[in-house]
Amino acid sequence: MHELINTFIATTNTGDIDGALYLFAPDAVIDDVSVGDAFVGRDGVRLYLERFFVGYHTVSKLLSIETTDDFHADVRLDFTGDFGHETGTLKIVLNADGLIERADADLD
Helix, strand or coil: CHHHHHHHHHHHHCCCHHHHHCCEEEEEEEEECCCCEEEEHHHHHHHHHHHHHHCCCCEEEEEEEEEEECCEEEEEEEEEECCEEEEEEEEEEECCCCCEEEEEEEEC
């Protein structure tokens, strides 16, 4: 889980959307209450990452990872970008193949 999270941060920080998409299941969902929308499948995940990470020049810094088992983690992140500075949580669920099948995002 820690390696996957670190890879997600590294790929999104450099704008490597294809590298980040490699971490997601084909039917993955990102549900972001901060923007009031869910992004479904790899096309939806791509749209989310392009819009909110690349589009806002977002740089993420890991604050903490709390795992409950091999498939669930609450990840606290510090975000900076064109929007300013925010902190937030990603609640990540992995599938049996170790890919992200769901990420619930929420800014503080």
